[in-house]
Structure formats: C-alpha cells, structure tokens
Amino acid sequence: MSFDGKTLSWSLREQVIEVRLHRAPNNEIGSATLDELERLAALIRAGADGARAVLIYSEQPGFCAGADLRELHQGMADRRANGLPVDGDVRVFVDRIHEVFDTLDTAPLTTIAAVHGVCFGGGFELALTADMIVADKSARFCFPELRLGLVPGFGGIPRLNRDVGNAVVRDLLFTGRSLNAKRAQALGLVAQVVPRNEALPAARRLAEQVCRFDAQTVSAAKAFAKPLPVDELAEERELFCRLITQPAVAEALQKFVDSEDIRPYLP
Amino acid sequence: MINKLRELAAKRFDGAATLDPDADLFEALGIDSLQALDLLTDLEEAFDVEIPDYEIQGVNTLAGLAKVIARRQ
Numbered sequence: 001m002s003f004d005g006k007t008l009s010w011s012l013r014e015q016v017i018e019v020r021l022h023r024a025p026n027n028e029i030g031s032a033t034l035d036e037l038e039r040l041a042a043l044i045r046a047g048a049d050g051a052r053a054v055l056i057y058s059e060q061p062g063f064c065a066g067a068d069l070r071e072l073h074q075g076m077a078d079r080r081a082n083g084l085p086v087d088g089d090v091r092v093f094v095d096r097i098h099e100v101f102d103t104l105d106t107a108p109l110t111t112i113a114a115v116h117g118v119c120f121g122g123g124f125e126l127a128l129t130a131d132m133i134v135a136d137k138s139a140r141f142c143f144p145e146l147r148l149g150l151v152p153g154f155g156g157i158p159r160l161n162r163d164v165g166n167a168v169v170r171d172l173l174f175t176g177r178s179l180n181a182k183r184a185q186a187l188g189l190v191a192q193v194v195p196r197n198e199a200l201p202a203a204r205r206l207a208e209q210v211c212r213f214d215a216q217t218v219s220a221a222k223a224f225a226k227p228l229p230v231d232e233l234a235e236e237r238e239l240f241c242r243l244i245t246q247p248a249v250a251e252a253l254q255k256f257v258d259s260e261d262i263r264p265y266l267p
Numbered sequence: 268m269i270n271k272l273r274e275l276a277a278k279r280f281d282g283a284a285t286l287d288p289d290a291d292l293f294e295a296l297g298i299d300s301l302q303a304l305d306l307l308t309d310l311e312e313a314f315d316v317e318i319p320d321y322e323i324q325g326v327n328t329l330a331g332l333a334k335v336i337a338r339r340q
Contacts, residue, residue, distance in 0.1 A: 061301055117301065117304075137308065137312065138308060140304055140307075140308060175321065176320070176321070177320045178304065178320055180308050180312070180317075182311075183311075
C-alpha cells in the first residue's frame with residue numbers, strides 16, 4: 001500500500017503508514033495538499049489497511065509553514081473581482097480541512113508527528129492532530145495568524161487548549177512568537193526532543209513501540225484520553241470565516257504577497 | 268559575548284567569524300527568514316535563554332543581539 005502525490009506521499013512500513021510531506025518550499029497547505037490529505041483521511045477511515053500507527057514527517061527544510069497564503073490571496077482576489085463573497089470558497093476549504101484533521105485527530109490508531117524546523121500556523125495545527133510530537137532541536141512552533149487579521153482556522157486553538165492549556169494558547173496567539181522545541185516540551189506540547197535530524201528515526205522507534213500493544217485497547221484508550229473538542233472546533237471555524245471577510249485580511253495578504261522582507265516568518 | 272555570537276554565526280554563515288559587531292548581519296551574511304529562525308534557536312540553546320521573536324525584530328547587528336541576550340540572562 002503506497003501513494004505518491006504531488007505534495008505528499010505515503011507507504012506502509014512495519015505496520016506504520018509513513019506520510020512524507022514534500023511540497024516545496026515548505027509544505028504550504030493549499031488545495032493540492034488538501035486533496036491528498038483527504039485521500040489519507042479516507043484510507044484511515046477505511047481501516048488504514050491494518051496499519052497500527054501513522055507517522056507524519058517532512059523532507060522539506062521545515063515541517064510545514066502553514067496555509068498557502070498566496071493561493072488564499074489569489075482565490076479571494078478572484079472572487080472579489082467576480083463580485084462573489086470572498087469567504088465562499090474559504091468556508092468550503094475550512095470545512096474540508098476540519099474533516100481531515102478531525103479524522104487524523106480521532107484515528108483509532110496512534111499518530112505521531114516528527115517535526116523539524118518551521119511548524120507554523122496550519123502546519124502547527126497539523127502537528128497538533130498527532131497523539132505525540134517528536135521534535136528535533138531545530139523545531140519552532142508558532143501561530144502567526146493575528147498578523148493577518150485572523151485566528152488559526154484549522155482547529156489549532158481548541159486542540160492546543162485541550163493538549164496544553166489556555167494560557168499557552170493566549171501567549172502564542174496574542175504575541176505571534178515562536179517556541180523552540182525545548183520550551184515546547186517543557187509546556188507539554190512536545191513528547192520528545194532529539195538532536196537535529198534525529199526526529200524521524202526517533203519517531204520510527206516510538207511507532208515501533210506503540211505497535212506492540214493490543215489494537216483494540218489502544219483505540220479505546222485513545223477515545224477516552226483524547227476527546228475531540230467538537231463545540232470549540234465549530235466555534236473557531238465560524239470565527240475564522242467571519243474574520244476573513246475583514247478588509248484587514250485582504251490588506252495583510254496583499255502585504256505578504258508583495259513583501260520582499262528578508263524575514264517574513266518573523267512576527 | 269560578541270565572540271561567542273560570531274562563533275555561533277560562523278557555524279552557519281561564511282564571513283561571520285570576522286563580522287563587525289555593528290554591521291548589518293542580515294545584509295552582510297544574506298540571512299533569509301528560515302536561517303534567522305535557526306540562528307534564534309542556536310542563540311537560545313547556547314545562552315540558555317528564551318528570546319521572544321518580537322524582541323529581535325529590527326535587531327540587525329551582533330551588538331544588538333548581545334544586548335537582547337544580556338537582558339534575558
């Protein structure tokens with residue numbers, strides 16, 4: 001069982017579905033990535049071909065820099081030019097990605113994210129769907145959305161709130177600052193910190209370990225220990241779709257697209 | 268501290284070992300956004316400090332970085 005996509009690929013290795021993110025430059029999540037994530041979600045919903053774990057990692061310089069803001073900007077500009085509501089397609093996209101991320105979050109097997117480098121915005125939200133995050137020392141976690149006049153829209157706030165707590169949500173959301181792996185581990189966000197370039201090998205060993213336990217018990221334990229914050233996810237989605245119609249968002253996206261700032265990732 | 272900063276930067280960027288403390292290091296070394304984050308991570312690890320990104324926003328020199336780190340120690 002394997003899949004080779006334009007933005008991500010996967011293969012089954014020792015009962016583990018290894019998902020490799022490989023869209024240049026930094027796995028920005030746009031419609032092509034969403035299409036392929038939906039295929040992965042469908043596989044998981046269909047039983048994951050008997051796999052016991054899912055391991056997501058990146059072969060790009062970072063784990064994932066977040067949503068594809070250029071695609072978002074272009075889509076909104078096109079709709080505006082055609083006299084259509086700017087949030088129409090965005091709402092469809094957000095509904096679809098919530099369905100995928102909820103599937104990953106609640107998958108009846110163990111999910112692991114092996115993170116290095118930038119893990120920002122939507123990429124952070126993807127990592128937060130995992131049961132455990134293994135980060136190498138280069139990893140940095142950040143919600144930069146307020147710079148765009150937005151909040152995270154892929155379920156990041158409820159999941160971070162569930163996993164770590166609201167004070168951390170407020171710190172990251174309201175400042176836009178990034179946390180290194182050591183600090184993220186101290187807060188309980190990251191399960192293991194390993195040396196640079198060691199996240200994937202460590203995550204593979206972790207996956208091997210979790211596959212030793214009874215599948216039914218793992219599934220039951222996960223359903224108990226990791227409930228989906230359904231109401232909060234719905235509220236975040238609505239808030240995101242409401243905020244995206246603000247003129248400030250269009251201005252910020254335009255600024256991002258036009259920027260030649262040497263450090264656009266820094267808040 | 269400036270020498271330690273130079274040593275750290277020199278592990279990643281050619282020309283950092285001899286960089287003037289008041290030179291614009293982003294311009295001189297051609298540091299992009301991802302490299303800047305890597306450097307921030309290096310600084311936090313080497314000096315055992317936490318540096319919020321906004322505290323180095325606009326800081327372009329080794330001397331400036333040294334001041335930010337010093338007030339975090």
